[in-house]
Amino acid sequence: MITALTRLVEHIEAHLGEELDVAAVARAHGTTEYHLRRMFSSLAGMPLSEYVRRxxxxxxxxxxxxxxxxxxxAVRHGYGSTEAFSRAFQAxxxxxxxxxxxxxxxxxxxxxxxxRLTVEGSIPMDTRIIDRPAFRLVGHAARVPLVHRGANPAIQAHIAALPVSEHARLKxxxxxxxxxxxxxSADVDPDYTEGGELTYLHGVARAENSPTSDDLDVIDVPAGTWAVFRTSGAYPDALQTTWAATATDWFPANPWRLRPGPSIVSVLDRADxxxxxxxxxxxxxxxxxQP
Incomplete structure (x- = not known):
């Protein structure tokens, strides 16, 4: 992955005024545009599109x-008018x-x-790889902004608006x-831009053929493989640290890549x-x- 990211940066430098072909770079290194964009944003701390603009x-x-x-x-740097170039420059x-x-x-x-690859990861990550048949995620969904660190006020408000009895019903x-x-979290931009919108669903998993009430939102999840990371500690800090470590430590060291689909957090136990x-x-x- 480090090699693919390095080649991507080199490709950007060689084609700054052209349309960026991230998919071609990804294919050349045996990965996907989706995974490459997600790893770039996680490691660089900014979306790929923002880095290219800068x-x-x-x-x-x-x-x-x-x-x-x-x-x-303006034309040399990929803009069709001085107005568009000036807006981007001033931004x-x-x-x-x-x-x-x-x-x-x-x-x-x-x-x-x-x-650059640095030697870290001295703390083992509690991970399992499992294959799951198709299933459904059912519950109450809302469009919310993406927040990288700390609590997400929009998600907190969405959950707080649900009656206490609804949590028990869903469970x-x-x-x-x-x-x-x-x-x-579903429908997330591969660039993982902070402030960008995603679909947040507060709910549960149901077998593919289980009946679902008409008053609940549904996300159908196809069969596939999942990496499951267990974490304990201060909430949400420990969870967000583990999420970041999947990009910095786990994916570069393992023969797996992200594929499109929802990310899911299951709360197994918590303080009152x-x-x-x-x-x-x-x-x-x-x-x-392998490429």
Missing amino acids: RRMTVAAGDLIGDEELLTI VHSIAPAAVRRDGGPLRTQPQLRF GLSDTEPAGLLQV DFSTATCELWLPVERER
Whole structure:
């Protein structure tokens, strides 16, 4: 994976003014665009699209110091008009291109990323790989913003709005793994952009053929393989740390990659005030293929 990410960065540098073909880079290294984008955003701390924009505008800033026409510079960096280029430039540098030509800055530079493998992972991760037949996730869904660290206020409000009796009703509907009440994130952008929207479902897993009440939202999950990570400790910090470690430690060291599908958190045990919890994080995976 480190090699694939390095080649992706090199490809970006060689084609800054062109449409980025992430799928081609992924295929060349035996992985998928979905997995490559997710690993990039997890390790780089920013979506791939944001990195490309920052790099383009970093290089473009140097081109502005001169007499070349602004439209020529805009086209070179993949923009069809000076207006679109100026908006993108100002979003990165917080200053208009004309002001840079006049004053020379200030500018915000995005260095070229370098991915290096470091020796970490001294703490073993409690993981199991299981194959599951098709099943259904049923419960109450809402569109919410993605929050990387800390509690998600929109999710908290969504759960708090449900009557206490509804939590018990849902828990009684669970008839297959993952067991118990579940926190489901679906329809997430592969770039994993913070603030971007996802579908959050508070519910349970049901066997594929189990009946479902009409007042519940349903996510159908096809048969496939799952990596299940168990974590215990302060909530949600321990869970979010484990989630990050799947990208930094587990995926680079194992012959598996993410595949499209919902991510699921099963809360196995928790303190009364939810300050600590034991959880399982279910991620849909498939075996990596050698290039």
